[in-house]
Amino acid sequence: MATLRDVARLAGVSIGTASSALNQGRKVKDITRRKVLEAASVLNYRPNGVARDLKTQRTDTIVVFLHDLAGPFYSELIRGIQSVADERGYATIISRGGVGRQIAWTRFVVEGRVDGAIVLDPTVPDEVIRSTACSTLPIVLLDRTLATPYCLHVAADHEDGAYQITKHLLLSGLRRIAFVSGPIDSHDSSLRFRGYHKALSEFGINIDETLVFRGDFTERSGLLAARAILSHENLPEGIFAANDEMALGVLSGCEASGIKVPDQVAVVGFDDIAIASYVRPALTTVRQPMYELGGVAARSLFRAIDGEQDVSSQVLPTTLVVRDSSKRPSVNDTPMAQSV
Amino acid sequence: MATLRDVARLAGVSIGTASSALNQGRKVKDITRRKVLEAASVLNYRPNGVARDLKTQRTDTIVVFLHDLAGPFYSELIRGIQSVADERGYATIISRGGVGRQIAWTRFVVEGRVDGAIVLDPTVPDEVIRSTACSTLPIVLLDRTLATPYCLHVAADHEDGAYQITKHLLLSGLRRIAFVSGPIDSHDSSLRFRGYHKALSEFGINIDETLVFRGDFTERSGLLAARAILSHENLPEGIFAANDEMALGVLSGCEASGIKVPDQVAVVGFDDIAIASYVRPALTTVRQPMYELGGVAARSLFRAIDGEQDVSSQVLPTTLVVRDSSKRPSVNDTPMAQSV
DNA sequence: CTGTTAGCGCATTCAC
DNA sequence: GTGAATGCGCTAACAG
Numbered sequence: 001m002a003t004l005r006d007v008a009r010l011a012g013v014s015i016g017t018a019s020s021a022l023n024q025g026r027k028v029k030d031i032t033r034r035k036v037l038e039a040a041s042v043l044n045y046r047p048n049g050v051a052r053d054l055k056t057q058r059t060d061t062i063v064v065f066l067h068d069l070a071g072p073f074y075s076e077l078i079r080g081i082q083s084v085a086d087e088r089g090y091a092t093i094i095s096r097g098g099v100g101r102q103i104a105w106t107r108f109v110v111e112g113r114v115d116g117a118i119v120l121d122p123t124v125p126d127e128v129i130r131s132t133a134c135s136t137l138p139i140v141l142l143d144r145t146l147a148t149p150y151c152l153h154v155a156a157d158h159e160d161g162a163y164q165i166t167k168h169l170l171l172s173g174l175r176r177i178a179f180v181s182g183p184i185d186s187h188d189s190s191l192r193f194r195g196y197h198k199a200l201s202e203f204g205i206n207i208d209e210t211l212v213f214r215g216d217f218t219e220r221s222g223l224l225a226a227r228a229i230l231s232h233e234n235l236p237e238g239i240f241a242a243n244d245e246m247a248l249g250v251l252s253g254c255e256a257s258g259i260k261v262p263d264q265v266a267v268v269g270f271d272d273i274a275i276a277s278y279v280r281p282a283l284t285t286v287r288q289p290m291y292e293l294g295g296v297a298a299r300s301l302f303r304a305i306d307g308e309q310d311v312s313s314q315v316l317p318t319t320l321v322v323r324d325s326s327k328r329p330s331v332n333d334t335p336m337a338q339s340v
Numbered sequence: 341m342a343t344l345r346d347v348a349r350l351a352g353v354s355i356g357t358a359s360s361a362l363n364q365g366r367k368v369k370d371i372t373r374r375k376v377l378e379a380a381s382v383l384n385y386r387p388n389g390v391a392r393d394l395k396t397q398r399t400d401t402i403v404v405f406l407h408d409l410a411g412p413f414y415s416e417l418i419r420g421i422q423s424v425a426d427e428r429g430y431a432t433i434i435s436r437g438g439v440g441r442q443i444a445w446t447r448f449v450v451e452g453r454v455d456g457a458i459v460l461d462p463t464v465p466d467e468v469i470r471s472t473a474c475s476t477l478p479i480v481l482l483d484r485t486l487a488t489p490y491c492l493h494v495a496a497d498h499e500d501g502a503y504q505i506t507k508h509l510l511l512s513g514l515r516r517i518a519f520v521s522g523p524i525d526s527h528d529s530s531l532r533f534r535g536y537h538k539a540l541s542e543f544g545i546n547i548d549e550t551l552v553f554r555g556d557f558t559e560r561s562g563l564l565a566a567r568a569i570l571s572h573e574n575l576p577e578g579i580f581a582a583n584d585e586m587a588l589g590v591l592s593g594c595e596a597s598g599i600k601v602p603d604q605v606a607v608v609g610f611d612d613i614a615i616a617s618y619v620r621p622a623l624t625t626v627r628q629p630m631y632e633l634g635g636v637a638a639r640s641l642f643r644a645i646d647g648e649q650d651v652s653s654q655v656l657p658t659t660l661v662v663r664d665s666s667k668r669p670s671v672n673d674t675p676m677a678q679s680v
Numbered sequence: 681c682t683g684t685t686a687g688c689g690c691a692t693t694c695a696c
Numbered sequence: 697g698t699g700a701a702t703g704c705g706c707t708a709a710c711a712g
Contacts, residue, residue: 001452001476003689014699019691026692029697049451050399051689053390054704061447069434070415078409078436086440091447094409094434096418100426107401107431111389112341136341248618275618278588343705354683359707366708369681391705394688684711693702 002043011039022047053113060090062301063114065105067097067121073271073290074120077142080294081118088302090115097121109137116301118142122186138304140297144187145313152304153313154297158188158270161286161318162195165268166240168284168320170203172328174237174266178211180225180250182242186217192242192270211236215246222249230257237265238326244269244276244285251279251325266326281324289316342383351379362387393453400430402641403454405445407437407461413611413630414460417482420634421458428642430455437461449477456641458482462526478644480637483528485653492644493653494637498528498610501626501658502535505608506580508624508660510543512668514577514606518551520565520590522582526557529582532610536580551576555586562589563596570597577605578666584609584616584625591619591665606666621664629656 008018013032021028021036028036039045053059064081066074078094085092093114095104105124108114109132119129120142133139133150140152169177179196182189197207213228215221222241226249229239241247247269254261261267261281269276272287296314303311348358353372361368361376368376379385393399404421406414418434425432433454435444445464448454449472459469460482473479473490480492509517519536522529537547553568555561562581566589569579581587587609594601601607601621609616612627636654643651 001474004691005689015690016692016700017698020698023691027697032697046450046452048394048689049447049453050390050393051704052451052691053453054388054394054688054706055690055692057704059390063433068415069409069418075408075410075436079438082436082438082440086438086443089443091444092435092440093403093444093448094436095432096415096422096434098419098422098426100422100432103426103429104431104433107389108433110386111392112386113389113393134341275615278615278618280620344707345705355705356684356707357682360682363707367681372682388705391688392707394690395705395707397688682712684709686707686709688706690704691702693700695700696698 001048002040002045003048004045006043007036007039007045010043011035059113059115061093061114062090062116062118062298063093063095063104063108065095065097065101065117065119065121065124067123069094069096073273073288076290077120077294080291080296081298082294083291084295084298084302090302097123105132109139112136116140116305118297118301119144135307138301140301140304142293142297150304152300152311154293154300155313155315156288156293156318157315158191158318159195159198161270161288161320162192162240162242163199164195164318164320165270165284165286166196166199167202168322169238169240169266169268169326170199172266172326174328175203175205176208176211176234176236177238177240178213178229178236180213180215180222180229180239180241180246182215182217182246184214186242189217189242196240215242215249217243217245219245219249219252222246222251223253224249226250226253226257230254230259235259235265239265239267241267241269244271244273244283247283247285247325248275248279251281251283262325262327266328268326272321276321277323281327284323284326285321287319287321289318292316341388342380342385343388344385346383347376347379347385350383351375399453399455401433401454402430402456402458402638403433403435403444403448405435405437405441405457405459405461405464407463409434409436413613413628416630417460417634420631420636421638422634423631424635424638424642430642437463445472449479452476456480456645458637458641459484475647478641480641480644482633482637485527490644492640492651494633494640495653495655496628496633496658497655498531498658499535499538501610501628501660502532502580502582503539504535504658504660505610505624505626506536506539507542508662509578509580509606509608509666510539512606512666514668515543515545516548516551516574516576517578517580518553518569518572518576520553520555520562520569520579520581520586522555522557522586524554526582529557532582555582555589557583557585559585559589559592562586562591563593564589566590566593566597570594570599575599575605579605579607581607581609584611584613584623587623587625587665588615588619591621591623602665602667606668608666612661616661617663621667624663624666625661627659627661629658632656 008015213225276283348355553565609625616623
């Protein structure tokens, strides 16, 4: 592989001149530039990025850590991030969770092969983040908070989303509403539960412990929860699953038991995954503004990279998406947003 | 940020010794190593990966270029790739298409910040790949062929998959089968058409040009194709859409026109996306072994990185997935009961 | 076992 | 405008 030195030699100039001819560094006579460019082309010269990064102490690259790529909204998130990274001429690299996450974390974040990181992966331990975030490596946390320097937070308003969707059920006249939670250590799930709780309180309803079930965000756990719920002596009127996957499981469970949704029981979820609008009945849910979240996260990160000190945490609003799974036969509902 | 020199000084050893104490380079007396480790810990030392990459001329990183992340099987592909990259201690970075693709391509591939690349993105021009693939940067192409050195190919057997699914319809007694293609320049779509053609030929049926429609792999184009097809003077008995998204559009089109699937017309797709099993009727389709494809691609890439010369192209078998959308009434099926 | 030294390839400062 | 020289931080080869 040809190096800058080879190009310079062939062009009959110094290495410094070759460098500034190739980049827009200092002024170079037009003839000289042409010579250098031609030599570079002849030798099929490609600058060595690693050497440049070492010299300039910048990589112009950010990394995004995702737990999994399967979710449909991750794509939106990435698009949002990229839209602002592209503008700045930064490359965006995506790293998926799993076994290799530690390798990637070490390589990119700890060993400084990127200028900043955005993390949406609950399995990255707090302490790991705390011990790596620093002035040369700011980190933006999505859907999680962690009070430590050089660490910013961006999140959708899960609590409000849960509040809205619960209220939607309450306004439809439902009162006995079951809740299927995510894993016990899920921050999102707690916030959603809080919103659920808040809406009930406003209607003077206390949490009925027998109507709260624990899932783990998988479809299967939703199915199991549905079985438990449907075996309850008196059926709830609504079921709020803390995410759509579980809501799909609940739907299957109801179908298997011959319970009609929404006539006998309304079912709602959270996230608005793609399948939500395809399943029958189409699922009422809450949509997070993933594209915007990505954009805001990236902008915050760049501000931190630029050395701005106090970039505050940000919370973005969610949207209620009303579909068939919560449409009561008798009630006129008030659709806020609409489905595909 | 502390450097190796700082650590060495604090530990009272030479920089070379510090280096070999931190890595598993050469033998270091246990006491010395302990001193170095402690100094590193005190200074919160982190090795500079960029400097190391420059020195060692390796990055231990591969990049995967994907057109989009939204597709559900991309996640599987990545998992397959990672499973083998992880084993080798390589980091896997994912790069999405779009505006930033050029930035990423230049930065990672051209400027040598990775050791190899896997490309599943039809929008990367052939010439770009041809001009960058070299001994220091082998490239594995997924679902595409390009005869050029240091460039390998891995693909699912699209033709055979299409052949199988068409034959499945033929064996169900259908004869007039429409085909909805992808974009004209899609290699995948051509191969699928070829399989369709081959199956028909075997049954002594010639291609009926009036039954071939062009789509662009989007759901919307499937819907449009369905409209065109259903306006045909005599309805076909089956519709083979070259991918599932379009098949979903066809399904919508049939529903909108009051055409019953599969009773009046069978509809099949290709890819087995997640929604395929949720839609009603559930979609008959062809599944690509994405996880395996990823694994095979990564293994081939590593072989090339290791300097092996002739790594041959590989083709992996697909699987027919029969669901309701192709079940003819005569085949004794109860359209009343449904299950996931 | 450990210290010294020479680059990896490039951008950049200082002379001219 | 251009050339020569310096060093980014590290690994590895060479000497002790």
